[in-house]
Amino acid sequence: MTYLRAAGMGAASGLWFGLLFGVFLALFTADAVAWFAVILWALLWGVVAGAVFGLIWHALSAGRRDFVSTRQLLADRYEILVDRAHADQARQLLNNGRRGPA
DSSP states (O other): OOHHHHHHHHHHHHHHHHHHHHHHHHTTOOOHHHHHHHHHHHHHHHHHHHHHHHHHHHHHHTTTTOOOOOSOOOOSOOOOOOOGGGHHHHHHHHHHTOOOOO
16 A cells, blocks of 8 residues: 555545535535535545545554455365266366366
């Protein structure tokens, strides 16, 4: 993870927090224009605060937690269980790289 990515991820989190905070704050304003302005200011400050906190958190971790988890699991090997009677046919299919019947 780089400082730019940490700031970007923090800004994205801050955006959501700012939106939530802005909507709650705007519920108590009566004017529609002020309501919209409150939400925009909360979004702006949420992005700024999120980016700053993301940078600070990344700097304080000193690279110990600078990974990003993945959403995909890939196997590095496979085990195939086949009845002894079909072992030669399965081995032949695997060696030829063809797919057998489904």
